Amino acid sequence: MRLLQTEEELKNLIVADDWMMEILSTVETLQLPDWWVCAGIIRSKVWDVLHEKEDRTPIADIDVIYFDKEKVAEKIEKHYEQELKQISPNEPWSVKNQARMHVLNGSKPYKSAVDGIAHFPEIPTAIGVKLSKGLLEIAAPYGVRHLGAGIVEPTPFFLENNYEIYRQRMHLKQWHLRWPKLEINLQ
Template sequence: MRLLQSEEELRNLIVADDWMMNILSTINTLQLPDWWVCAGVIRSMVWDYLHEKEERTPIADIDVIYFDKINLAEDIEKQYEQKLRKISPNEPWSVKNQARMHVLNGSKPYQSAVDGIAHFPEIPTAIGIKLIDDSLEIAAPYGIRHLGAGIVEPTPFFLENKDCYTIYRQRILQKKWHVSWPKLEINLQ
Protein backbone atom coordinates (compact mmCIF):
# COMPACT_ATOMS: atom_id res chain seq x y z
CA MET A 1 0.00 0.00 0.00
CA ARG A 2 1.19 3.50 -0.82
CA LEU A 3 1.63 6.08 1.93
CA LEU A 4 0.95 9.78 1.94
CA GLN A 5 3.32 11.30 4.46
CA SER A 6 3.08 15.09 4.39
CA GLU A 7 0.64 17.93 3.94
CA GLU A 8 2.59 18.89 0.84
CA GLU A 9 1.94 15.44 -0.69
CA LEU A 10 -1.75 15.79 0.22
CA ARG A 11 -1.86 19.27 -1.29
CA ASN A 12 -0.25 17.97 -4.51
CA LEU A 13 -2.74 15.08 -4.71
CA ILE A 14 -5.69 17.45 -4.36
CA VAL A 15 -4.37 20.11 -6.73
CA ALA A 16 -3.80 17.44 -9.40
CA ASP A 17 -7.44 16.35 -9.18
CA ASP A 18 -9.57 18.53 -11.48
CA TRP A 19 -12.83 17.28 -9.96
CA MET A 20 -11.74 18.18 -6.41
CA MET A 21 -10.46 21.59 -7.48
CA ASN A 22 -13.77 22.25 -9.23
CA ILE A 23 -15.61 21.32 -6.01
CA LEU A 24 -13.49 23.82 -4.07
CA SER A 25 -13.97 26.54 -6.66
CA THR A 26 -17.72 25.97 -6.67
CA ILE A 27 -17.97 26.29 -2.89
CA ASN A 28 -15.71 29.32 -2.89
CA THR A 29 -18.32 31.21 -4.96
CA LEU A 30 -20.68 31.21 -1.93
CA GLN A 31 -18.15 33.07 0.23
CA LEU A 32 -19.31 31.25 3.36
CA PRO A 33 -17.70 32.35 6.63
CA ASP A 34 -14.91 30.02 7.81
CA TRP A 35 -15.81 27.34 5.23
CA TRP A 36 -14.13 23.98 4.57
CA VAL A 37 -14.71 20.86 2.50
CA CYS A 38 -14.11 18.01 4.89
CA ALA A 39 -14.49 14.44 5.96
CA GLY A 40 -15.38 11.63 3.56
CA VAL A 41 -14.69 13.31 0.25
CA ILE A 42 -11.06 13.90 1.26
CA ARG A 43 -10.69 10.65 3.17
CA SER A 44 -12.03 8.59 0.27
CA MET A 45 -9.77 10.34 -2.22
CA VAL A 46 -6.70 9.62 -0.11
CA TRP A 47 -7.69 6.02 0.60
CA ASP A 48 -8.26 5.47 -3.13
CA TYR A 49 -4.74 6.79 -3.70
CA LEU A 50 -3.29 4.53 -0.98
CA HIS A 51 -5.02 1.53 -2.57
CA GLU A 52 -3.90 2.57 -6.07
CA LYS A 53 -7.46 2.63 -7.39
CA GLU A 54 -7.97 3.85 -10.92
CA GLU A 55 -11.62 4.81 -10.36
CA ARG A 56 -12.92 7.13 -7.65
CA THR A 57 -14.92 5.30 -4.97
CA PRO A 58 -18.48 6.70 -4.90
CA ILE A 59 -19.18 9.04 -1.99
CA ALA A 60 -22.41 9.58 -0.08
CA ASP A 61 -21.99 13.34 0.07
CA ILE A 62 -19.65 16.30 -0.18
CA ASP A 63 -19.43 17.71 3.32
CA VAL A 64 -19.21 21.49 3.33
CA ILE A 65 -18.95 23.13 6.71
CA TYR A 66 -18.82 26.73 7.80
CA PHE A 67 -19.05 28.70 11.03
CA ASP A 68 -21.64 31.42 11.56
CA LYS A 69 -22.84 32.17 15.12
CA ILE A 70 -25.45 34.65 13.89
CA ASN A 71 -27.50 32.58 11.40
CA LEU A 72 -28.03 29.25 13.14
CA ALA A 73 -31.20 28.15 11.35
CA GLU A 74 -30.93 24.82 9.56
CA ASP A 75 -32.92 26.18 6.62
CA ILE A 76 -30.00 28.53 5.83
CA GLU A 77 -27.86 25.43 5.30
CA LYS A 78 -30.49 24.04 2.92
CA GLN A 79 -30.47 27.30 0.98
CA TYR A 80 -26.70 26.99 0.55
CA GLU A 81 -27.14 23.39 -0.64
CA GLN A 82 -29.67 24.61 -3.23
CA LYS A 83 -27.25 27.27 -4.45
CA LEU A 84 -24.54 24.64 -4.85
CA ARG A 85 -26.95 22.33 -6.71
CA LYS A 86 -27.75 25.13 -9.15
CA ILE A 87 -24.06 25.52 -9.94
CA SER A 88 -23.21 21.81 -9.87
CA PRO A 89 -26.44 19.75 -9.87
CA ASN A 90 -24.92 16.27 -10.03
CA GLU A 91 -22.98 16.51 -6.78
CA PRO A 92 -24.33 15.26 -3.41
CA TRP A 93 -23.94 18.50 -1.42
CA SER A 94 -24.31 18.57 2.36
CA VAL A 95 -23.83 21.90 4.14
CA LYS A 96 -23.63 22.26 7.94
CA ASN A 97 -23.00 25.25 10.18
CA GLN A 98 -20.56 24.11 12.87
CA ALA A 99 -21.83 26.83 15.21
CA ARG A 100 -24.81 24.55 15.94
CA MET A 101 -23.39 21.04 15.42
CA HIS A 102 -21.88 20.66 18.92
CA VAL A 103 -25.37 19.69 20.14
CA LEU A 104 -25.12 16.35 18.28
CA ASN A 105 -22.02 15.33 20.26
CA GLY A 106 -23.11 16.82 23.57
CA SER A 107 -20.00 18.98 23.70
CA LYS A 108 -19.34 22.63 24.43
CA PRO A 109 -20.07 25.04 21.57
CA TYR A 110 -17.37 25.00 18.92
CA GLN A 111 -15.27 28.12 18.50
CA SER A 112 -14.65 27.70 14.77
CA ALA A 113 -15.20 25.33 11.88
CA VAL A 114 -11.81 23.73 12.58
CA ASP A 115 -12.90 23.15 16.19
CA GLY A 116 -15.90 21.32 14.71
CA ILE A 117 -13.56 19.23 12.53
CA ALA A 118 -11.58 18.31 15.67
CA HIS A 119 -14.80 16.82 17.08
CA PHE A 120 -15.48 14.52 14.13
CA PRO A 121 -15.59 10.80 15.06
CA GLU A 122 -12.45 9.44 13.34
CA ILE A 123 -8.98 10.94 13.05
CA PRO A 124 -8.71 10.38 9.26
CA THR A 125 -12.11 12.05 8.85
CA ALA A 126 -11.02 15.09 10.88
CA ILE A 127 -9.58 16.99 7.96
CA GLY A 128 -10.64 19.98 5.91
CA ILE A 129 -9.49 21.80 2.80
CA LYS A 130 -10.39 25.13 1.21
CA LEU A 131 -9.20 27.67 -1.29
CA ILE A 132 -7.95 31.05 -0.20
CA ASP A 133 -6.88 33.29 -3.09
CA ASP A 134 -6.31 30.21 -5.29
CA SER A 135 -4.10 28.65 -2.63
CA LEU A 136 -5.09 25.35 -1.01
CA GLU A 137 -5.29 25.42 2.78
CA ILE A 138 -5.43 22.28 4.92
CA ALA A 139 -6.90 21.94 8.42
CA ALA A 140 -5.78 18.74 10.10
CA PRO A 141 -6.18 19.06 13.90
CA TYR A 142 -4.52 15.64 14.40
CA GLY A 143 -2.14 15.80 11.45
CA ILE A 144 -2.37 13.59 8.39
CA ARG A 145 -0.41 10.54 9.58
CA HIS A 146 -3.53 8.43 10.18
CA LEU A 147 -5.17 9.50 6.94
CA GLY A 148 -2.02 9.00 4.90
CA ALA A 149 -1.31 5.55 6.36
CA GLY A 150 -4.87 4.20 6.28
CA ILE A 151 -5.23 4.05 10.07
CA VAL A 152 -8.69 4.54 11.55
CA GLU A 153 -8.93 5.54 15.21
CA PRO A 154 -11.36 7.73 17.13
CA THR A 155 -10.57 11.38 17.78
CA PRO A 156 -9.75 12.15 21.43
CA PHE A 157 -13.27 13.47 22.10
CA PHE A 158 -14.87 10.24 20.80
CA LEU A 159 -12.31 8.06 22.58
CA GLU A 160 -12.80 9.76 25.96
CA ASN A 161 -16.61 9.97 25.87
CA LYS A 162 -18.28 6.57 26.31
CA ASP A 163 -21.47 7.50 24.39
CA CYS A 164 -19.44 8.99 21.54
CA TYR A 165 -17.16 5.96 21.44
CA THR A 166 -20.26 3.82 20.91
CA ILE A 167 -21.15 6.07 17.95
CA TYR A 168 -17.60 5.62 16.59
CA ARG A 169 -17.92 1.81 16.78
CA GLN A 170 -21.35 1.88 15.12
CA ARG A 171 -20.00 4.06 12.30
CA ILE A 172 -17.15 1.62 11.67
CA LEU A 173 -19.59 -1.28 11.43
CA GLN A 174 -22.09 0.65 9.31
CA LYS A 175 -19.64 2.26 6.87
CA LYS A 176 -17.86 -1.04 6.04
CA TRP A 177 -14.79 0.86 4.84
CA HIS A 178 -12.74 -2.36 4.87
CA VAL A 179 -14.81 -3.60 1.91
CA SER A 180 -13.78 -0.70 -0.34
CA TRP A 181 -10.30 -0.29 1.17
CA PRO A 182 -9.17 -3.69 2.51
CA LYS A 183 -5.68 -2.53 3.56
CA LEU A 184 -6.99 -0.12 6.21
CA GLU A 185 -5.99 -0.63 9.82
CA ILE A 186 -9.24 -0.11 11.73
CA ASN A 187 -8.84 0.10 15.51
CA LEU A 188 -11.84 -0.67 17.68
CA GLN A 189 -9.87 -0.99 20.95
Protein backbone atom coordinates in the same frame (compact mmCIF):
# COMPACT_ATOMS: atom_id res chain seq x y z
CA MET B 1 0.72 0.57 -0.36
CA ARG B 2 2.02 4.09 -1.02
CA LEU B 3 1.83 6.21 2.13
CA LEU B 4 1.01 9.89 2.23
CA GLN B 5 2.90 11.53 5.09
CA THR B 6 2.72 15.32 4.83
CA GLU B 7 0.23 18.10 4.26
CA GLU B 8 2.27 19.08 1.20
CA GLU B 9 1.74 15.61 -0.30
CA LEU B 10 -1.99 15.91 0.40
CA LYS B 11 -2.08 19.33 -1.26
CA ASN B 12 -0.30 17.96 -4.33
CA LEU B 13 -2.76 15.07 -4.55
CA ILE B 14 -5.76 17.42 -4.40
CA VAL B 15 -4.32 20.02 -6.78
CA ALA B 16 -3.74 17.26 -9.35
CA ASP B 17 -7.42 16.23 -9.15
CA ASP B 18 -9.44 18.50 -11.47
CA TRP B 19 -12.77 17.35 -10.01
CA MET B 20 -11.74 18.14 -6.44
CA MET B 21 -10.38 21.54 -7.45
CA GLU B 22 -13.66 22.29 -9.23
CA ILE B 23 -15.56 21.36 -6.04
CA LEU B 24 -13.37 23.73 -4.02
CA SER B 25 -13.72 26.53 -6.58
CA THR B 26 -17.49 26.10 -6.56
CA VAL B 27 -17.72 26.34 -2.77
CA GLU B 28 -15.35 29.31 -2.72
CA THR B 29 -17.84 31.30 -4.83
CA LEU B 30 -20.35 31.28 -1.93
CA GLN B 31 -17.88 33.14 0.30
CA LEU B 32 -19.14 31.37 3.41
CA PRO B 33 -17.57 32.40 6.71
CA ASP B 34 -14.82 30.05 7.91
CA TRP B 35 -15.68 27.37 5.32
CA TRP B 36 -14.07 24.00 4.55
CA VAL B 37 -14.78 20.95 2.39
CA CYS B 38 -14.05 17.97 4.56
CA ALA B 39 -14.43 14.35 5.58
CA GLY B 40 -15.35 11.73 2.98
CA ILE B 41 -14.24 13.50 -0.19
CA ILE B 42 -10.69 13.79 1.17
CA ARG B 43 -10.62 10.44 2.94
CA SER B 44 -11.87 8.55 -0.11
CA LYS B 45 -9.40 10.26 -2.45
CA VAL B 46 -6.42 9.37 -0.25
CA TRP B 47 -7.55 5.82 0.45
CA ASP B 48 -8.20 5.23 -3.25
CA VAL B 49 -4.61 6.29 -3.95
CA LEU B 50 -3.30 4.11 -1.10
CA HIS B 51 -5.16 1.16 -2.60
CA GLU B 52 -4.08 2.01 -6.15
CA LYS B 53 -7.66 2.24 -7.39
CA GLU B 54 -8.01 3.61 -10.88
CA ASP B 55 -11.63 4.70 -10.47
CA ARG B 56 -12.88 7.10 -7.83
CA THR B 57 -14.90 5.48 -5.05
CA PRO B 58 -18.39 7.06 -5.05
CA ILE B 59 -19.12 9.25 -2.04
CA ALA B 60 -22.46 9.71 -0.32
CA ASP B 61 -22.09 13.47 -0.04
CA ILE B 62 -19.72 16.39 -0.30
CA ASP B 63 -19.43 17.79 3.20
CA VAL B 64 -19.20 21.57 3.24
CA ILE B 65 -18.92 23.17 6.65
CA TYR B 66 -18.73 26.75 7.81
CA PHE B 67 -18.99 28.67 11.07
CA ASP B 68 -21.50 31.46 11.62
CA LYS B 69 -22.75 31.82 15.19
CA GLU B 70 -25.07 34.69 14.24
CA LYS B 71 -27.20 32.72 11.73
CA VAL B 72 -27.68 29.17 12.96
CA ALA B 73 -31.02 28.17 11.43
CA GLU B 74 -30.88 24.91 9.48
CA LYS B 75 -32.85 26.53 6.65
CA ILE B 76 -29.83 28.73 5.91
CA GLU B 77 -27.72 25.60 5.37
CA LYS B 78 -30.38 24.26 2.99
CA HIS B 79 -30.31 27.57 1.13
CA TYR B 80 -26.55 27.20 0.62
CA GLU B 81 -27.03 23.61 -0.56
CA GLN B 82 -29.51 24.87 -3.15
CA GLU B 83 -27.05 27.51 -4.33
CA LEU B 84 -24.39 24.84 -4.78
CA LYS B 85 -26.87 22.58 -6.62
CA GLN B 86 -27.63 25.42 -9.02
CA ILE B 87 -23.94 25.69 -9.86
CA SER B 88 -23.18 21.94 -9.84
CA PRO B 89 -26.49 20.05 -9.93
CA ASN B 90 -24.99 16.57 -10.16
CA GLU B 91 -23.04 16.74 -6.90
CA PRO B 92 -24.40 15.46 -3.55
CA TRP B 93 -23.95 18.64 -1.49
CA SER B 94 -24.32 18.66 2.29
CA VAL B 95 -23.82 21.97 4.10
CA LYS B 96 -23.59 22.29 7.88
CA ASN B 97 -22.95 25.27 10.14
CA GLN B 98 -20.57 24.11 12.85
CA ALA B 99 -21.96 26.78 15.19
CA ARG B 100 -24.90 24.44 15.83
CA MET B 101 -23.42 20.96 15.31
CA HIS B 102 -22.03 20.61 18.84
CA VAL B 103 -25.56 19.71 19.95
CA LEU B 104 -25.41 16.44 17.97
CA ASN B 105 -22.20 15.41 19.72
CA GLY B 106 -23.23 16.56 23.17
CA SER B 107 -20.20 18.80 23.47
CA LYS B 108 -19.53 22.42 24.34
CA PRO B 109 -20.18 24.92 21.52
CA TYR B 110 -17.43 24.95 18.92
CA LYS B 111 -15.26 28.03 18.56
CA SER B 112 -14.68 27.69 14.81
CA ALA B 113 -15.18 25.36 11.88
CA VAL B 114 -11.80 23.76 12.59
CA ASP B 115 -12.92 23.13 16.17
CA GLY B 116 -15.91 21.35 14.64
CA ILE B 117 -13.57 19.28 12.45
CA ALA B 118 -11.62 18.32 15.58
CA HIS B 119 -14.87 16.84 16.94
CA PHE B 120 -15.54 14.59 13.93
CA PRO B 121 -15.66 10.89 14.90
CA GLU B 122 -12.52 9.55 13.18
CA ILE B 123 -9.04 11.03 12.94
CA PRO B 124 -8.60 10.37 9.18
CA THR B 125 -11.94 12.07 8.52
CA ALA B 126 -11.11 15.11 10.67
CA ILE B 127 -9.48 17.01 7.83
CA GLY B 128 -10.71 19.96 5.80
CA VAL B 129 -9.50 21.74 2.67
CA LYS B 130 -10.42 25.02 1.06
CA LEU B 131 -9.29 27.58 -1.44
CA SER B 132 -8.40 31.03 -0.23
CA LYS B 133 -7.76 33.38 -3.14
CA GLY B 134 -6.77 30.39 -5.24
CA LEU B 135 -4.41 28.89 -2.66
CA LEU B 136 -5.19 25.49 -1.15
CA GLU B 137 -5.33 25.39 2.64
CA ILE B 138 -5.56 22.35 4.89
CA ALA B 139 -7.04 22.07 8.38
CA ALA B 140 -5.84 18.87 10.04
CA PRO B 141 -6.19 19.13 13.84
CA TYR B 142 -4.56 15.69 14.23
CA GLY B 143 -2.27 15.85 11.21
CA VAL B 144 -2.46 13.72 8.09
CA ARG B 145 -0.47 10.68 9.26
CA HIS B 146 -3.52 8.52 10.08
CA LEU B 147 -5.24 9.40 6.83
CA GLY B 148 -2.11 8.85 4.78
CA ALA B 149 -1.31 5.51 6.41
CA GLY B 150 -4.86 4.13 6.30
CA ILE B 151 -5.17 4.05 10.10
CA VAL B 152 -8.63 4.61 11.57
CA GLU B 153 -8.94 5.65 15.21
CA PRO B 154 -11.44 7.84 17.04
CA THR B 155 -10.71 11.48 17.67
CA PRO B 156 -9.99 12.29 21.33
CA PHE B 157 -13.55 13.55 21.88
CA PHE B 158 -15.10 10.32 20.60
CA LEU B 159 -12.54 8.17 22.38
CA GLU B 160 -13.41 9.83 25.70
CA ASN B 161 -17.11 10.63 25.31
CA ASN B 162 -18.76 8.80 22.42
CA TYR B 163 -16.73 5.67 21.79
CA GLU B 164 -19.80 3.52 21.21
CA ILE B 165 -20.88 5.85 18.39
CA TYR B 166 -17.43 5.46 16.81
CA ARG B 167 -17.70 1.66 17.14
CA GLN B 168 -21.18 1.67 15.55
CA ARG B 169 -19.95 3.85 12.69
CA MET B 170 -17.14 1.42 11.96
CA HIS B 171 -19.63 -1.43 11.86
CA LEU B 172 -22.03 0.48 9.58
CA LYS B 173 -19.45 2.05 7.27
CA GLN B 174 -17.72 -1.25 6.44
CA TRP B 175 -14.75 0.69 5.05
CA HIS B 176 -12.55 -2.39 5.21
CA LEU B 177 -14.60 -3.93 2.38
CA ARG B 178 -13.80 -1.04 0.00
CA TRP B 179 -10.29 -0.45 1.27
CA PRO B 180 -9.00 -3.77 2.66
CA LYS B 181 -5.55 -2.45 3.63
CA LEU B 182 -6.99 -0.14 6.31
CA GLU B 183 -6.07 -0.63 9.92
CA ILE B 184 -9.31 -0.01 11.82
CA ASN B 185 -8.63 0.21 15.54
CA LEU B 186 -11.37 -0.87 17.92
CA GLN B 187 -11.06 -1.41 21.64
